Amino acid sequence: MVGSSLGANAGRPSPPLWLLAELTYRCPLHCVYCSNPMDYASRSRELDTETWLRVLREGRALGAVQLGLSGGEPLLRDDLTAIISEARALGFYSNLITSGVGLTEARIRAFKDAGLDHIQVSFQDSARDLNDYLGRARTFELKKRVARLVKDHGFPMVLNVVLHRMNIDHVDDILDLADDLGADYVELANTQYYGWAYENRDRLLPTQAQVTRAEDAARRFRDKVGGRMRVLFVVPDYFERRPKACMNGWGSVFVTVTPDGTVLPCHAARMLPGLAFPSVTTAGLGEIWYDSDAFNRYRGDAWMREPCRSCPEKVRDFGGCRCQAYLLTGDAANTDPVCDLSPHHARIAEAVGRAHALGSSVRPIVFRDDRNSRTWATHPSMPA
Amino acid sequence: MNLDAVWCIPPRFRLQFEPAQSAWVLLYPEGMVKLSPSAAEILRRVDGTATLDALCKSIEDAFPGASVRQDVIDFLKVADEHGWIVPRS
Numbered sequence: 001m002v003g004s005s006l007g008a009n010a011g012r013p014s015p016p017l018w019l020l021a022e023l024t025y026r027c028p029l030h031c032v033y034c035s036n037p038m039d040y041a042s043r044s045r046e047l048d049t050e051t052w053l054r055v056l057r058e059g060r061a062l063g064a065v066q067l068g069l070s071g072g073e074p075l076l077r078d079d080l081t082a083i084i085s086e087a088r089a090l091g092f093y094s095n096l097i098t099s100g101v102g103l104t105e106a107r108i109r110a111f112k113d114a115g116l117d118h119i120q121v122s123f124q125d126s127a128r129d130l131n132d133y134l135g136r137a138r139t140f141e142l143k144k145r146v147a148r149l150v151k152d153h154g155f156p157m158v159l160n161v162v163l164h165r166m167n168i169d170h171v172d173d174i175l176d177l178a179d180d181l182g183a184d185y186v187e188l189a190n191t192q193y194y195g196w197a198y199e200n201r202d203r204l205l206p207t208q209a210q211v212t213r214a215e216d217a218a219r220r221f222r223d224k225v226g227g228r229m230r231v232l233f234v235v236p237d238y239f240e241r242r243p244k245a246c247m248n249g250w251g252s253v254f255v256t257v258t259p260d261g262t263v264l265p266c267h268a269a270r271m272l273p274g275l276a277f278p279s280v281t282t283a284g285l286g287e288i289w290y291d292s293d294a295f296n297r298y299r300g301d302a303w304m305r306e307p308c309r310s311c312p313e314k315v316r317d318f319g320g321c322r323c324q325a326y327l328l329t330g331d332a333a334n335t336d337p338v339c340d341l342s343p344h345h346a347r348i349a350e351a352v353g354r355a356h357a358l359g360s361s362v363r364p365i366v367f368r369d370d371r372n373s374r375t376w377a378t379h380p381s382m383p384a
Numbered sequence: 385m386n387l388d389a390v391w392c393i394p395p396r397f398r399l400q401f402e403p404a405q406s407a408w409v410l411l412y413p414e415g416m417v418k419l420s421p422s423a424a425e426i427l428r429r430v431d432g433t434a435t436l437d438a439l440c441k442s443i444e445d446a447f448p449g450a451s452v453r454q455d456v457i458d459f460l461k462v463a464d465e466h467g468w469i470v471p472r473s
């Protein structure tokens with residue numbers, strides 16, 4: 001990867017490599033760890049086709065080369081084939097990130113002809129009942145049919161499963177399912193605790209023993225299959241002592257455009273207070289990337305406080321995640337408390353301990369749906 | 385690594401020149417590798433018919449006086465380990 005560890009005064013930022021186009025927040029699933037904002041239901045406006053095509057052209061001109069077509073469920077956009085065609089013509093490598101719901105044979109053929117490069121299919125679990133419970137929709141058999149369709153049409157396939165306390169003990173079965181379906185890559189993505197997942201954190205956080213067993217299972221599987229299938233284990237950062245290099249640095253590599261055209265340095269960043277995120281409806285993507293206050297706020301290291309400011313590791317982890325710092329310490333400019341040098345690090349262990357002390361006696365799990373989203377928009381929970 | 389193999393790039397990868405990076409990149413699902421100029425010279429020649437000998441000859445023809453065999457072997461090993469190239473069966 002071409003990372004950027006430029007200091008704040010080290011000149012012009014490097015161009016983005018990744019454009020994540022969140023085409024819609026509409027979704028047939030209701031996953032308890034959804035990465036869409038809690039108040040998505042009050043943000044139902046969507047960019048039209050022409051504007052999306054302009055966003056692709058501007059992103060490509062800036063230098064972005066990887067394109068994520070995501071959501072919500074991007075298959076709910078009727079203009080998806082037109083968007084894929086433009087992406088291919090521009091030279092993007094395009095990745096469709098889907099639940100699989102709505103992927104018919106006719107559409108998959110159209111996507112192939114339009115030049116789509118890859119399809120990522122999500123599963124919630126390797127067992128039908130838990131898969132269907134977590135997304136509150138009967139999708140398991142459909143997902144298996146869709147995964148076979150993806151391979152039959154010659155697409156590379158990433159199978160993505162978000163891991164948490166309820167399914168992390170199923171890693172062996174998840175990997176066998178992926179192998180059976182012919183996946184080229186498997187992403188075992190431990191839940192990142194923002195938004196809906198943060199609301200459900202007490203129910204989702206695994207134990208250290210579960211994490212260790214899951215890592216062992218992934219290792220055994222890698223040894224067994226060799227190069228046939230690549231297994232990516234996205235580490236659960238609540239169990240680490242150093243923060244993740246979130247987004248490879250703020251405004252360094254990634255740019256996200258939300259369904260209504262708001263431009264973010266990562267898909268979770270809209271939760272941060274005191275930042276006015278620009279929109280593609282009123283500004284060009286280049287101007288937003290290079291000149292906006294929002295994209296420059298946490299670039300480089302001039303914004304950092306101790307212990308990050310004088311830490312030699314800041315060039316590697318960029319102080320971790322701004323959203324996690326905000327959620328857990330109340331200030332986005334603090335060190336990510338995952339770091340054991342953070343004065344707030346104890347809050348991570350407290351969260352893990354609390355989740356397990358509560359067991360199943362915590363309040364009911366909150367599914368991502370319109371009703372819960374509207375309730376949250378009027379009565380938001382406050383950060384810890 | 386089999387030094388007599390005929391190498392190809394699996395279809396999930398795409399190799400292209402990126403003006404914004406001034407570099408050749410190898411694109412794959414949700415990721416990319418930025419190639420050094422010498423890695424790009426080798427990988428651009430991996431076309432599904434080329435052996436180690438053919439790759440070396442092609443590069444030495446393009447860069448007269450260069451002796452590249454060990455560099456090509458070293459790169460092919462790395463590329464093979466990462467799955468960027470596979471021997472044609």
